[in-house]
Amino acid sequence: MLVVGVFIFILLVLALCSLVLLIKFFVFLFKRLRGQKTAFLTKGIKKGVLGMLVVITLGIILIVATQLTAGTPKIAGENSIAELRAVQLNGRKEWISIRGENRNKPLLLFLAGGPGGSQLAATRFELAKLEKDFVVVNWEQPGSGKSFSAISRKQLTPEIYVKDGTSLVRSLLKEFKQEKLYLVGESWGSALGIFMAKERPDLYHAFMGTGQMVAFEETEKIDYALALKLAKKNGDQKVVDTLRKNGEPPYYGRSVTTQSAVYLNYLNQIMARNPEIQNAGFQTIRDLSAKEYGLLDKVNYLRGILQTFNQVYPQLYGIDLRKGYLKLEVPVYFLLGRHDMNAPVDLAEDYYDQLEAPAKEIIWFEHSGHSPWINERERFVEVVRQIAEKTK
Known part of the structure; x- marks a missing residue:
């Protein structure tokens, strides 16, 4: 980095x-x-x-x-908008970026992965073409990046994210004089999006989840077993030894992040080497070099990944979307990578089969892993546009 x-x-x-x-x-x-x-x-x-x-x-x-001096690059055009601003959400100072070639276009809110992940710059680079058809808002969730200090880590709960996210949506709709917006969530953000859509379905045209999370504890156990199996097959004895030493998740305490990282990073490395996956991996150097982050933000970018994940993730182990989230009153679309090893697609398909919604669809990305919005960004943008056309 x-x-x-x-x-x-x-x-x-x-x-x-x-x-x-x-x-x-x-x-x-x-x-x-x-x-x-x-x-x-x-x-x-x-x-x-x-x-x-x-x-x-x-x-x-x-x-x-x-x-x-941190900011987001300007967009040419008289009616464009490109802002990096602090907002007050339920008494907490959090940050958002707002970018679009035409401020009158429909709003689209992007929910980053994590918990604790910051993707202000990543979405600007990877999904820049969405700015032509939408006003794209990226929310720095509490405990991540520029919003790292919005709340004490010990006070962070999934309910806080839902509450603040809903407050942000209502504020945006009021400011831009729109009735609903499009909600896109990736990884952890895909579960958060489901929570928010369940809470206030009247605020959303549609929800789009990618790298869709369904059952957190079950996912961790599947990932652990897969990493252990592949490490044995590949002769990566050091990884095998570490996984065995850590034991099977769920994990608790101060080492949740580092213990989970053993199998998650190993699976990410395998996906990065998969010739079927395009543009594999995040460009962390590029993202951290972006104008959106000052020096303190760059440090908090990493602190969010380490500390916030450690605090919040154990609270998610008991959540399974197949229990309590089987009926949603908004159209739901899962944009899934065929080669995703982090969020088992079998769980997403099982959830999809049981889900009741006004409209629903699984859209497969044949050359993607956990992040179709990065792996196949051109097609991802086009799919989002098509969904917007169907649900406006």
Whole structure:
């Protein structure tokens, strides 16, 4: 992660400067300690403290400057909109991006994966063509990226996401004078979208889920077993040993993220090597380099993935959409990657078969894994447009 590396490098430089000043200070003390007047010691202390204050001040200025200059690139056109703004949702300061070539086009809200994931830049790069037909809104959910500090991690619950997401939707509809919007969710966002659609179906034209999550604990157990099977087959003994040491999920405590990452990252690596999957993987360096993130945001980008996931994911183990979410009053579309190893498509198909909705459809992406919106972005955009035409 190049940008994170640059940020760490800056911090190391600042730390090194402080260390050099401290060394000089102690050398100064050593030379003058014997038989020297207190004035010399006082002078040395003042120099050391002053130097450290200068270094700390410069670091703070640098961080604040990058935070204040963060933004989203402009879109040409008199009636276009391109904003990165803070919003108040139930007393919490959270961030959204709003992008569209015509602010009068239908609203589309994108729900990122995670919990704790930030995809402000990723959606701008991958789904830029949607900005021609929609006003695309990307919500930095509490505990992720620019909204990392919106709420204490210990207070985060799935209900908070639903509550804040619904408040955001109502605010957007009021501002843009529209009655409904399109809801698109990926991975964790696909489950969150179902929760929101169940809560207030009157707010949505349709829901589109990709990398569709259905049953969280069952998914983790399937993923674990698959990773263990493939690691044995491929002779990746280190992965086998780590998986066995961690044991089968669900996990609890402070190591949920790192333990889950063993099998999730292994499956991601296998998908990335699958020749049937196009444009495999996230471009983290590109995304972290984006204008939307200041230096502090870049750090929080990673903290969200690590800390928020650790806090929220165990709360999802008991959720199965086949229990309590079998009847939705909005059209539902699952945009599934044929080679998805992270969210078992068998579970999505089972849920689909039992689901009651005004309209429903599974649309397969034959050259995709867990992220059709990245793997086959051109087709993904076209499918979203077609769904919008059918449900407007």
